[in-house]
Amino acid sequence: MTEFFSMGGFGIFIWSAMGIALALMILEPVSLIMKRRSVIKQIKRTKRLDARRKQN
Amino acid sequence: MKINWFKYSAPMSFYPLAGKLIPLFWIAAIMLILGGLYWGFFKTADILNDQKQYYRIIYVHVASAWMAMWLYAVMVFWAMLGLIFNTRLSYMLASATAVTGTVMTIIALATGAIWGKTSWGTYWDWDPKLTTFLILLFVYIGYIALQSAIDDVRRSDKASALLALVGLALVPIIYYAVNCPDPTQCASLHQESSLKRVESNILIGMLVTTLGFWMYSFATTLMRARIIVLERERSTTWVSNLPEISLAETSNSKIEARTETRS
Numbered sequence: 001m002t003e004f005f006s007m008g009g010f011g012i013f014i015w016s017a018m019g020i021a022l023a024l025m026i027l028e029p030v031s032l033i034m035k036r037r038s039v040i041k042q043i044k045r046t047k048r049l050d051a052r053r054k055q056n
Numbered sequence: 057m058k059i060n061w062f063k064y065s066a067p068m069s070f071y072p073l074a075g076k077l078i079p080l081f082w083i084a085a086i087m088l089i090l091g092g093l094y095w096g097f098f099k100t101a102d103i104l105n106d107q108k109q110y111y112r113i114i115y116v117h118v119a120s121a122w123m124a125m126w127l128y129a130v131m132v133f134w135a136m137l138g139l140i141f142n143t144r145l146s147y148m149l150a151s152a153t154a155v156t157g158t159v160m161t162i163i164a165l166a167t168g169a170i171w172g173k174t175s176w177g178t179y180w181d182w183d184p185k186l187t188t189f190l191i192l193l194f195v196y197i198g199y200i201a202l203q204s205a206i207d208d209v210r211r212s213d214k215a216s217a218l219l220a221l222v223g224l225a226l227v228p229i230i231y232y233a234v235n236c237p238d239p240t241q242c243a244s245l246h247q248e249s250s251l252k253r254v255e256s257n258i259l260i261g262m263l264v265t266t267l268g269f270w271m272y273s274f275a276t277t278l279m280r281a282r283i284i285v286l287e288r289e290r291s292t293t294w295v296s297n298l299p300e301i302s303l304a305e306t307s308n309s310k311i312e313a314r315t316e317t318r319s
Contacts, residue, residue, distance in 0.1 A: 007112070008108055008109040010108060010109050013110050013174050014110060014113060016170060017113045017116060017170040017171065018113075020167065020170075024159050024162060024163055025159070025163075025272060028155075028159050028276055029279065032280055036279070036282070036283050039283055039286050039287055040286070040300055040301065043286065043295065043296075044301060044303060046290070047296060047301060047303060048303055
């Protein structure tokens with residue numbers, strides 16, 4: 001197992017390269033999910049305000 | 057059968073279709089990337105030509121570098137379609153592609169630097185391939201910056217589409233930066249990008265992860281395009297009628313429905 005992770009002494013290079021790719025490829029969709037939530041929240045808020053204005 | 061392609065150029069029909077496709081692209085992406093990496097780490101030799109195990113960076117490096125260039129071409133395709141047909145959705149897809157392209161360029165540069173340290177002994181060199189790839193990153197960032205700098209959506213779409221079009225010249229330059237016809241004229245540290253030089257066993261892992269990265273690009277681009285559609289079409293009735301925009305809280309409406317039946 002340790003032999004696998006050491007990658008013949010190049011483990012730190014290989015795993016940091018994989019780690020950077022993984023981190024960015026998780027960060028991107030997570031930020032998209034958060035952005036989508038905030039946009040939906042905003043649109044709902046305007047919609048609610050419009051509905052209230054119509055009632056009055 | 058005649059397909060009306062323009063039907064899906066309307067954001068209203070694109071939005072639900074993309075919503076259905078995104079989970080499929082995610083499943084494909086995760087399966088292909090994990091499969092490709094499994095193959096690459098467990099089913100291939102420890103040595104490639106004169107390179108030791110560090111060559112395994114190839115699986116993410118090549119996949120992301122190819123995607124970075126391919127997504128640039130895709131972005132220009134949508135930008136051009138927007139300029140020719142003046143369809144709103146094309147511009148939205150162009151700007152949705154740009155950010156994923158930027159992410160891929162950063163991954164390619166970072167993994168390339170790490171690979172360079174092990175293989176050439178340096179993280180960075182002003183080699184033609186590396187330099188042109190860095191410029192690609194700047195063009196991507198420039199495209200995004202230009203788009204956010206102009207408030208008027210139509211004008212920012214057109215201006216950034218033109219910038220994307222001009223930057224297209226980079227893609228062949230990046231390619232020929234290493235595959236130059238006369239080796240005495242360009243001393244490049246970066247290996248020639250020739251598939252023939254890669255062992256077929258390693259090539260399988262590389263191609264499978266690349267396909268996975270492609271599916272990932274589809275998924276994130278569609279996710280971003282849907283957000284852009286929502287933002288730009290927010291004042292339309294179809295957006296207002298979407299279930300996710302519905303004001304009635306599901307839990308509340310359930311309670312109301314229950315109390316109604318009781319009384």
